[in-house]
Amino acid sequence: MTIQFELNGQLVSADTMPGTTLLEYLRSEELYSVKHGCDHGECGACAVLINSKAVNACLILMHTIEGKKIETLESLSNHEHLHPIQETFLRAGAVQCGFCTPGMLLSVEALDREEGEITEESVKDALNGNLCRCTGYVKPVDAALKVLQKNKDEEVQS
Amino acid sequence: MKVIGKDIQRVDGHSLVRGKPVFTDDMRLKDVLHVKIMHSPVAHAQILNIDISRAEILDGVVAIFTHKDFKPHYYTTAGQGYPEPSPRDMLILDSTVRYVGDRVAFVAAETLEIAERALELIKVEYKELPCIFDAEKAMTAGFALHPSEGTIGIHDVSRNIAAHLDAELGDVDAALKTSAHVFEGIYSTPFVQMAHIEPHISLTWLDNNNRLVIRTSTQVPHHVRRIVAEVLDIPIARIRVIKPRIGGAFGGKQEILNEEVVSAITLKTGRPARIEYTREEELNAARVRHPELVTFRLGFNEKQLLTAIDMNILENCGAYGPHALTVMSVTSLKALSMYKAPNVRVNGDGVYTNLPIAGAYRGYGAPQACFPLESIMDEAAEKLGVDPIDLRLKNVFQVEDDVPIAKILGEGREGFPMVLYSTEIKTCLDEGRQLSNWDTLRSKHQTGRFRRGIGVAAAVQGSGIPGIDMGAAFIKMNEDASFNLQIGATDLGTGSDTALAQIAAEALNVSVDKIIVYSSDTDITPFDKGAYASSTTYISGTAVKKAAEQCKAMILEQGKKLLQVEEAEIINTDVIASDGQSISYADICMKTFYTDEQMQIMGTGSHVSFDSPPPLNATFAEVEVDTLTGIVRVIKVVSVTDAGQIINPKMAEGQVEGAIPQSLGMALTEFMPFDDQGRMLNLDFNSYHIYTAGDMPKLVVRFVESNEPTGPYGAKAVAEIPINAPAPAITNAVYNAVGVRVRHLPIQPEQVLKELDIE
Ligand code: FES
Ligand code: FES
Numbered sequence: 001m002t003i004q005f006e007l008n009g010q011l012v013s014a015d016t017m018p019g020t021t022l023l024e025y026l027r028s029e030e031l032y033s034v035k036h037g038c039d040h041g042e043c044g045a046c047a048v049l050i051n052s053k054a055v056n057a058c059l060i061l062m063h064t065i066e067g068k069k070i071e072t073l074e075s076l077s078n079h080e081h082l083h084p085i086q087e088t089f090l091r092a093g094a095v096q097c098g099f100c101t102p103g104m105l106l107s108v109e110a111l112d113r114e115e116g117e118i119t120e121e122s123v124k125d126a127l128n129g130n131l132c133r134c135t136g137y138v139k140p141v142d143a144a145l146k147v148l149q150k151n152k153d154e155e156v157q158s
Numbered sequence: 159m160k161v162i163g164k165d166i167q168r169v170d171g172h173s174l175v176r177g178k179p180v181f182t183d184d185m186r187l188k189d190v191l192h193v194k195i196m197h198s199p200v201a202h203a204q205i206l207n208i209d210i211s212r213a214e215i216l217d218g219v220v221a222i223f224t225h226k227d228f229k230p231h232y233y234t235t236a237g238q239g240y241p242e243p244s245p246r247d248m249l250i251l252d253s254t255v256r257y258v259g260d261r262v263a264f265v266a267a268e269t270l271e272i273a274e275r276a277l278e279l280i281k282v283e284y285k286e287l288p289c290i291f292d293a294e295k296a297m298t299a300g301f302a303l304h305p306s307e308g309t310i311g312i313h314d315v316s317r318n319i320a321a322h323l324d325a326e327l328g329d330v331d332a333a334l335k336t337s338a339h340v341f342e343g344i345y346s347t348p349f350v351q352m353a354h355i356e357p358h359i360s361l362t363w364l365d366n367n368n369r370l371v372i373r374t375s376t377q378v379p380h381h382v383r384r385i386v387a388e389v390l391d392i393p394i395a396r397i398r399v400i401k402p403r404i405g406g407a408f409g410g411k412q413e414i415l416n417e418e419v420v421s422a423i424t425l426k427t428g429r430p431a432r433i434e435y436t437r438e439e440e441l442n443a444a445r446v447r448h449p450e451l452v453t454f455r456l457g458f459n460e461k462q463l464l465t466a467i468d469m470n471i472l473e474n475c476g477a478y479g480p481h482a483l484t485v486m487s488v489t490s491l492k493a494l495s496m497y498k499a500p501n502v503r504v505n506g507d508g509v510y511t512n513l514p515i516a517g518a519y520r521g522y523g524a525p526q527a528c529f530p531l532e533s534i535m536d537e538a539a540e541k542l543g544v545d546p547i548d549l550r551l552k553n554v555f556q557v558e559d560d561v562p563i564a565k566i567l568g569e570g571r572e573g574f575p576m577v578l579y580s581t582e583i584k585t586c587l588d589e590g591r592q593l594s595n596w597d598t599l600r601s602k603h604q605t606g607r608f609r610r611g612i613g614v615a616a617a618v619q620g621s622g623i624p625g626i627d628m629g630a631a632f633i634k635m636n637e638d639a640s641f642n643l644q645i646g647a648t649d650l651g652t653g654s655d656t657a658l659a660q661i662a663a664e665a666l667n668v669s670v671d672k673i674i675v676y677s678s679d680t681d682i683t684p685f686d687k688g689a690y691a692s693s694t695t696y697i698s699g700t701a702v703k704k705a706a707e708q709c710k711a712m713i714l715e716q717g718k719k720l721l722q723v724e725e726a727e728i729i730n731t732d733v734i735a736s737d738g739q740s741i742s743y744a745d746i747c748m749k750t751f752y753t754d755e756q757m758q759i760m761g762t763g764s765h766v767s768f769d770s771p772p773p774l775n776a777t778f779a780e781v782e783v784d785t786l787t788g789i790v791r792v793i794k795v796v797s798v799t800d801a802g803q804i805i806n807p808k809m810a811e812g813q814v815e816g817a818i819p820q821s822l823g824m825a826l827t828e829f830m831p832f833d834d835q836g837r838m839l840n841l842d843f844n845s846y847h848i849y850t851a852g853d854m855p856k857l858v859v860r861f862v863e864s865n866e867p868t869g870p871y872g873a874k875a876v877a878e879i880p881i882n883a884p885a886p887a888i889t890n891a892v893y894n895a896v897g898v899r900v901r902h903l904p905i906q907p908e909q910v911l912k913e914l915d916i917e
Binding site for chain 1: 165179357403404653809815
């Protein structure tokens, strides 16, 4: 089965077997930021953006992404610069083992792309599907609040 | 100090926020075989027959191993000092299975799907045997779970006692008889999961020299090398273990979990092999915390000072005994090194049951000590009519106190005398009292449906295992005055690579970006016991400091030779002679590489400590109990810690912030129910609920100023201490809110409701 979609800004077509998940496909493409934590949509380590929404790739079958826009953490920054969300997480000490980090960063990015007010509640909601056993979520939530509120303020000003 | 005590960014941070391929599984091996383990569906049985004929002929199956393929060799999966204090009671594959999840066979195939299919085709005939699911019945069951000849170090085979300890100082019976007050209580802590988000994963291959490379998610690379060599009977020299970045471990990876399995496949087939546990296997067939049932009797005199502590431990080891003795000895040592009592006694048995295997989990026996001890202290305070903080303040160990029981309770051998050179527990309690608003909240009388309460608990841990844990470091200098730091120490996400780089940088007068860290590769880095027992900062950190100091001494020597002077000193990164001449670090190294006094400037250091200075903590929890449902909600946790000099405040805070929800989980949301056949019922993260962002209460985390003279730059350990006290602080707060005393974790709303006695 051949399907076409956009992956990190490139149009790609993939030959996949029925039943292949997006997680399996992305890791086989060496997009290793997409992590495997549970396979059942419970941990958020495999989160990617599909049409700008954070989704657990382990639950997504390849045939359902035809024509969609997929982004993984690899596309968030370039060789030289970190994305502000990455930079803020790093500075805030919001990364410990880093295994949940790609998923968390993409959940935060998805929230940033949404309309609406940024509050501690909305950030916690956005991160609620990303299990982290290291940080207690304190620094990730603080970092996300800080960077997103800054982004919204800048949007308002511009 | 220039670098110590500063919020230096993690040295591995950039790669982690970019999602770079730095974890074990982030690489592709050509022709890799996928390995799956067949787990027992029954809790206790003899394997009468295994028929692999149908699986073997399945297209794509490359190798199948059953117990018939191995000569019996008993070992322990515990990654700890050698000879291990844990009983050697396990075979790589056995003809008896002892819990639902035990290994029956393993298969290597061209794809994961084929390996899974092959498992379905293996037919096993079991003869079911009687089971023990209740630790209290293990000793009198009348049959043994480990009757085989050949096991080593099981304390009492016929009574299913994996490990036993007892010790007494003074005369506890006599003291209790004459004490003004005696309090007694029975408490228990349950099975809980480490629940690191990265599962256990190991890759193996043969390198160009036919050596076995094991790339694995482990806390103990050197123990992996030793144990795999032993179990598969190959020389240590033929094995290289590499630990890349690790996605959390918390003790769960202080275990040789599957490394010997994939290694056996690679050695047999010559092909790379990969094994990754599914989440279900993680929850069922990895390791969990030892449940403990603890009975305390405390005696007090009229001045509310402890006269005696009598402690009895029943530890549930599950089917095998990794860490059986040592977890229990930590329970007893931590319980008996918090409060001073002239007479103390402990008696403990770790018993086998047909349940999942318990192992090492952050705190390692100390949470099992802290919950009962801090509960009974709370009960005692109430009955004695004193404030619980004051009762603790009166009885805690203080600076220069000797903790005599430490000499008896070693890690499976005799221990070492323990004297406290630093303890700020009083400051922790006092600061926490302020920060938590204790005095106001404590005295509020509660009415209505939602009732609030506040509770306190204190805790103690260690810093490494005295006289046993050794860590080592190499440092070599480069011509731009940067340094390669090579350490056996194992960063599991804790940030130890960064903390150790800070220690090296401080000793060498350079900034952290001049330190290039490479850790945990048995071919390249020196020995280190691994990351456990809160030892990395304290033990490995001192090794790094010694190596850096040696390297610095060599820089000075070379500088003097190059300047042709007798006297000089190092200021910043220059060697300055008394006559004013100077030469920079970089010039010294450049010259010694290429032109004058040629040599490699380097240093080595090894460290073992006979002290294990205790970090201390006071935790305050504010809760709200819904008197209609019995549901307990945690509103705020204040955690104040004495961990000596903090190397990196942000990272240290992160350790505390991460430990608290693990303890809240044990108190409130995480538990492992089994059916009457010993099958665990909640095998996914939906039903085994660990704390999420939305569940988190407000956390207030502080460190008090403290300086430990035996630690590197005054540091003690920080990773484990904060996990101990939250659970009892919560149950004490529940009592304060509604008068219900929870003595058995987790807190169950039905139980709270049943005992609620309100109008
Ligand atoms: S791996 Fe997809 S949610 Fe856990
Ligand atoms: S940082 Fe380790 S799981 Fe989140």
